[in-house]
Amino acid sequence: MDRPKTARKQDRLIQTHTKPQSTLSRALKHTGFVTGMAIVLTLIFCAVVSVFWSPYPVADIDIPNKLASPSAAHWLGTDSLGRDIASLLWVGSQNTLLVGLIAVGIGLSVGVPLGLLASAKRGWVEEVIMRASDFTFAFPALLSAILLTAIYGPGLVISITAIGIFNIPVFARVTRGAANAIWTRDYTLAAMAAGKSKWTITWRHVLPNMASVLIVQASVQFAIAILAEAALSYLGLGTQAPQPSWGRMLNEAQSQMFQAPWLAVYPGMAIATAVLGLNLLGDGLRDLMDPRLARLR
Amino acid sequence: MTTTPLLSIQNLCVSLETAQGQVEALRGLSFDMQSGEKMGLIGESGCGKSLTALAIMGLLPMRSKVTGSIKLNGTELIGMRDENMCRIRGARMGMIFQEPMTALNPLQTIWQQIAEPLQLHQGMSKSATQLRVLELLERVQLSRAKERLMAYPHQLSGGQRQRVMIAMALACQPDILIADEPTTALDVTVQKEVLNLISQLVSEDGMGLLLISHDLGLMRDQVDRVMVMYGGSVVESAPTQNLFQHRRHPYTQGLFAARPQLGLKRGTRLTTIPGQVPDLLNWPTACAFADRCAHVEAACRDALPPLSQASISSDLANSNHSDTSHWVRCIKWQSIESQP
Amino acid sequence: MMNAHITLLEVKDLSHVYTLARPSWLSPKSTLQALHQINFKLSAGKSLGIVGESGSGKSTLARLVMALEKPTQGQVLFNGQDLHALPSHQLREIRPHFQMVFQDPYSALDPRQTVLEIVTEPLYGKTKLEMKELAELALSEVGLRSSDLLKYPHEFSGGQRQRIAIARALITRPSLIVADEPLSALDVSVQAQVLNLMMDLQDKHNLSYLLVSHDLAVVNLMCDEVLVLQDGCMVEYGSTEELFKYPQHPCTKSLLAAIPGIDSQAI
Numbered sequence: 001m002d003r004p005k006t007a008r009k010q011d012r013l014i015q016t017h018t019k020p021q022s023t024l025s026r027a028l029k030h031t032g033f034v035t036g037m038a039i040v041l042t043l044i045f046c047a048v049v050s051v052f053w054s055p056y057p058v059a060d061i062d063i064p065n066k067l068a069s070p071s072a073a074h075w076l077g078t079d080s081l082g083r084d085i086a087s088l089l090w091v092g093s094q095n096t097l098l099v100g101l102i103a104v105g106i107g108l109s110v111g112v113p114l115g116l117l118a119s120a121k122r123g124w125v126e127e128v129i130m131r132a133s134d135f136t137f138a139f140p141a142l143l144s145a146i147l148l149t150a151i152y153g154p155g156l157v158i159s160i161t162a163i164g165i166f167n168i169p170v171f172a173r174v175t176r177g178a179a180n181a182i183w184t185r186d187y188t189l190a191a192m193a194a195g196k197s198k199w200t201i202t203w204r205h206v207l208p209n210m211a212s213v214l215i216v217q218a219s220v221q222f223a224i225a226i227l228a229e230a231a232l233s234y235l236g237l238g239t240q241a242p243q244p245s246w247g248r249m250l251n252e253a254q255s256q257m258f259q260a261p262w263l264a265v266y267p268g269m270a271i272a273t274a275v276l277g278l279n280l281l282g283d284g285l286r287d288l289m290d291p292r293l294a295r296l297r
Numbered sequence: 298m299t300t301t302p303l304l305s306i307q308n309l310c311v312s313l314e315t316a317q318g319q320v321e322a323l324r325g326l327s328f329d330m331q332s333g334e335k336m337g338l339i340g341e342s343g344c345g346k347s348l349t350a351l352a353i354m355g356l357l358p359m360r361s362k363v364t365g366s367i368k369l370n371g372t373e374l375i376g377m378r379d380e381n382m383c384r385i386r387g388a389r390m391g392m393i394f395q396e397p398m399t400a401l402n403p404l405q406t407i408w409q410q411i412a413e414p415l416q417l418h419q420g421m422s423k424s425a426t427q428l429r430v431l432e433l434l435e436r437v438q439l440s441r442a443k444e445r446l447m448a449y450p451h452q453l454s455g456g457q458r459q460r461v462m463i464a465m466a467l468a469c470q471p472d473i474l475i476a477d478e479p480t481t482a483l484d485v486t487v488q489k490e491v492l493n494l495i496s497q498l499v500s501e502d503g504m505g506l507l508l509i510s511h512d513l514g515l516m517r518d519q520v521d522r523v524m525v526m527y528g529g530s531v532v533e534s535a536p537t538q539n540l541f542q543h544r545r546h547p548y549t550q551g552l553f554a555a556r557p558q559l560g561l562k563r564g565t566r567l568t569t570i571p572g573q574v575p576d577l578l579n580w581p582t583a584c585a586f587a588d589r590c591a592h593v594e595a596a597c598r599d600a601l602p603p604l605s606q607a608s609i610s611s612d613l614a615n616s617n618h619s620d621t622s623h624w625v626r627c628i629k630w631q632s633i634e635s636q637p
Numbered sequence: 638m639m640n641a642h643i644t645l646l647e648v649k650d651l652s653h654v655y656t657l658a659r660p661s662w663l664s665p666k667s668t669l670q671a672l673h674q675i676n677f678k679l680s681a682g683k684s685l686g687i688v689g690e691s692g693s694g695k696s697t698l699a700r701l702v703m704a705l706e707k708p709t710q711g712q713v714l715f716n717g718q719d720l721h722a723l724p725s726h727q728l729r730e731i732r733p734h735f736q737m738v739f740q741d742p743y744s745a746l747d748p749r750q751t752v753l754e755i756v757t758e759p760l761y762g763k764t765k766l767e768m769k770e771l772a773e774l775a776l777s778e779v780g781l782r783s784s785d786l787l788k789y790p791h792e793f794s795g796g797q798r799q800r801i802a803i804a805r806a807l808i809t810r811p812s813l814i815v816a817d818e819p820l821s822a823l824d825v826s827v828q829a830q831v832l833n834l835m836m837d838l839q840d841k842h843n844l845s846y847l848l849v850s851h852d853l854a855v856v857n858l859m860c861d862e863v864l865v866l867q868d869g870c871m872v873e874y875g876s877t878e879e880l881f882k883y884p885q886h887p888c889t890k891s892l893l894a895a896i897p898g899i900d901s902q903a904i
Contacts, residue, residue, distance in 0.1 A: 194759035341824035514897030555829035
C-alpha cells in the first residue's frame with residue numbers, strides 16, 4: 001500500500017491556473033450538442049403541437065387517394081389507406097416521446113435509488129442488488145418484451161413497461177459505479193465526521209456529484225427506448241392501431257416496398273434522426289459536463 | 298577544449314493555450330548538461346519544471362507553442378517530425394514519471410511493458426527480449442524478478458513499480474534520463490533506495506540525469522548541480538555544495554527558510570514567503586517574484602532580470618566540463634546578504 | 638483554564654482487522670491485521686504524532702479515533718466516553734468536539750458546494766444567520782476573507798483549500814483535531830504557512846492535535862509525543878525530543894536515517 005494519491009499534477013496545474021469558459025458559451029460552440037439539442041427540441045415541439053393540431057386528422061381514410069406520391073396537398077404522400085404520411089409522422093412523435101420519457105422515468109426512479117442503496121450499504125445488500133441486475137440483464141430485452149406481450153397482450157402500456165424494466169439495471173449499475181467513486185472522496189468522510197448519516201450524505205453529496213453521469217445515460221437510454229418501441233411496433237406488439245406509430249408504419253410499408261418505397265423511408269428517417277439527435281445530445285452533455293475537458297478546450 | 302554538451306537548451310519558451318488566450322509558462326530557459334552530469338531542477342507547483350521535462354521529450358500538449366532550441370548531442374529536437382522524435386524517445390532519452398500506477402499500463406504484464414521499447418527501438422526477437430528484460434529487472438534490484446515477469450502492475454508495491462519504470466526507461470541504454478518527481482509517491486525509506494538506485498545506474502552507464510523535484514533534501518544527496526525555478530525561468534543555478542552554502546536569490550532563501558528541520562525546537566514558527574505563487578494568467582512580465590520579495594524596488598518591475606554570474610569557480614580540473622559557476626537572476630544580488 | 642493533565646483521548650488495546658475480498662466463492666476469507674494492540678493517551682492542549690511507513694496503519698488509526706469505522710477490538714475513550722459504545726445520536730452530539738483534516742485538499746471539499754456550505758456542515762441547530770457569522774469568523778482565523786464564502790472550491794489553490802478544510806474543522810470549537818497528513822499535498826512554502834497557522838490555532842484555542850505524518854521534521858515541530866507504527870504495531874512511543882535524539886527501535890532509526898539530506902542536519 002502506498003501513500004494515498006493526490007490529484008494528478010497535470011490536472012492540478014490545469015485546474016488552478018486556467019479558468020473555464022462559461023458553460024453556456026461552451027455549449028453553444030459544441031456542434032454536436034447544438035445539433036442534438038435542435039433535433040430533440042423539434043421532436044418535443046412536434047409531439048406537443050400534435051396533441052392539438054395536425055395537417056390532416058390521422059383517422060381520415062381516403063382510399064381513392066391511396067399511395068399518392070408527394071404533392072402539394074400531401075407533402076410526403078399518402079399510405080395504403082390514403083392517410084397523410086406527414087400527419088402520421090407528426091402524431092406518431094407523441095408515442096416516441098412518451099415511450100422514451102416513461103421508460104427512462106421508470107429506469108431512473110427505480111434504478112437510481114437501488115444503485116444508491118447498493119453503494120451506501122455495500123456488503124450483501126450490494127451483492128443482492130447487483131446480482132438481480134445481472135439477472136435482468138441476462139435476458140435479451142426485446143425477447144423479454146415479446147414474452148410479456150405474449151402473456152399480457154400487446155399494447156403501448158405493456159411495451160413501455162417492458163422497456164422500462166430493462167432500464168432499471170442499466171441505471172442501477174451506472175449509479176452504483178459512479179456513487180462508489182464518490183464515496184472514496186474525502187468529502188464524504190468529512191461529512192461523516194461532521195455527524196451526517198449515510199442517507200443525508202447520499203442526498204447532499206453523492207447524488208449532485210453524479211448528476212451529469214445520469215443525464216448523459218438518460219439521453220442514451222432514451223434513444224434506445226425509441227428504437228425498442230419502434231421494433232416492438234414493427235412486430236405488431238407495441239402501439240396498436242389506430243394510434244399512429246413510426247414502427248408500425250415501417251411494418252405497413254414492408255408490403256408496399258416496390259409500389260411505394262417512400263412509405264418506408266420517412267418513418268425510418270424519422271426514427272434514425274431522433275436517435276441520432278439524442279446520441280449527439282448525450283455526447284455533447286458528457287463533453288460539457290466533464291470539468292477536465294472543459295478546461296482543455 | 299569544448300565538447301558538445303549532451304543536452305543544450307537555449308532560450309526555451311513555451312506558451313500554453315487556455316480559454317483566455319496564450320499564456321507563457323516557460324520564459325527563456327537555458328542550460329547545458331554534459332554527459333555523466335547529474336542536474337536537479339527544483340521548484341514548486343506552477344514554476345514550469347515538469348513542462349521543461351515534457352518539452353525536452355516532445356510531449357507537450359497539442360495546443361502549445363515552443364520556441365528556442367533543445368539540442369540532444371547536437372541534434373535539434375524542436376520542430377522535429379513526430380516519427381523521428383519517436384525514434385529518439387525511449388532510445389536516446391528515458392523518462393521516469395511520478396505516479397508509477399498511472400504510468401504503467403494496468404492491462405499489460407511487466408514483461409510486456411519493458412519489452413516494448415526493446416522491440417520497438419532495437420527490433421529484438423521475443424527470446425532475446427525475455428533475457429534482456431530479466432537482466433534489466435535484476436539490475437534494478439527487483440526481488441524475485443523471474444516470478445514477477447508475468448505479474449501485473451497492481452500486484453506490485455509502489456517501490457517495485459517504480460523500479461519497473463526505471464527498467465523501462467533504461468532498456469535501450471539512453472544517453473539521458475529525466476526523472477520527474479520519481480519518488481514523491483513513495484515512502485521515505487523506499488525513496489532513498491530508489492534514488493540511490495537511479496544514481497548508481499546513471500553513474501554506471503555514464504548517462505546524464507535531470508532530476509526534477511520539490512524536495513531540497515533530495516537535491517543535496519543526489520545531484521551535482523541545482524537549478525531553482527520560479528515563474529517559468531531559472532532564478533538561481535549553482536553546484537549543489539555552493540547552493541547549500543550560499544543562497545543569493547530571495548526566493549531560494551525563502552524556500553530554504555520555509556523547511557521544517559529536525560533541529561528546530563517544538564513550536565518554532567517557520568519563516569514563510571508572504572503571498573502565493575501568482576496565477577499563470579497573471580504572471581508579471583518582469584521579475585516574477587517581485588510581489589513577494591522583501592528586497593523589491595522599482596527597477597525589478599521593469600523587465601525580467603538577466604542571469605548574473607555570482608561566482609566563477611576556478612576548478613579547471615573539472616573533467617566533464619560542467620559549469621561550476623553560481624548564477625542568480627536578481628538585479629540586487631550583490632546587496633542581498635547570502636544566507637548560509 | 639484547561640488543566641494540561643486532563644486526558645482528552647485515550648486509546649486502549651485497539652486492534653482492527655480487515656476482511657479482504659475473497660478471490661472466489663469457495664476460497665476462505667483472508668484477513669489483514671491493520672492494527673494490533675495500540676495504547677496511548679493524549680492530554681488536553683498537547684499533540685501526538687503518529688509516524689510510520691505506508692501500510693503501517695496510521696490512517697486506519699486516525700479513522701478509528703474519529704469513529705468513522707468501528708474497531709474489531711479495543712476502545713477509543715474521548716473525555717472518558719467510549720466512542721464506539723455510544724448510540725449514534727449521542728455520538729453525533731459529541732462529534733463537534735473532535736474534528737478531522739484530510740490529506741488531499743482536492744478531494745476533501747465537495748466541488749458542488751460553496752465554501753459557506755462546506756464550512757458550516759458540522760454545525761447543528763443554528764439559524765442561517767448564526768451559521769454565516771460563525772463561517773466568517775472561521776475563515777478569518779485561517780486567513781481567508783468573507784467574500785470567499787460564496788465561491789466554489791475550484792477557485793482556490795491547494796493551500797487555500799486546506800485552509801478551508803481547517804476552517805471547517807475549527808468551526809465547532811473542537812478540543813481535538815485529527816490531521817491525516819495535512820501538509821503532504823502542499824508545496825514547501827505553502828506547507829510552512831499552513832504549519833504556522835496550525836501552531837497558531839493550537840496556542841489560541843488550546844487545541845490538541847493527533848497528527849498523522851510521514852514527515853518527521855513536521856512532527857518534530859508540532860508534536861510533544863510520537864508514536865511509531867510498523868505493520869500495525871506500536872514499536873516506539875515517547876516524547877519527541879527523546880525519540881528523535883535516541884531512537885531505540887530499528888524502524889524509527891531507519892525512518893530517521895531515510896530523511897533526505899539528513900547527514901547535514903543538526904539534531
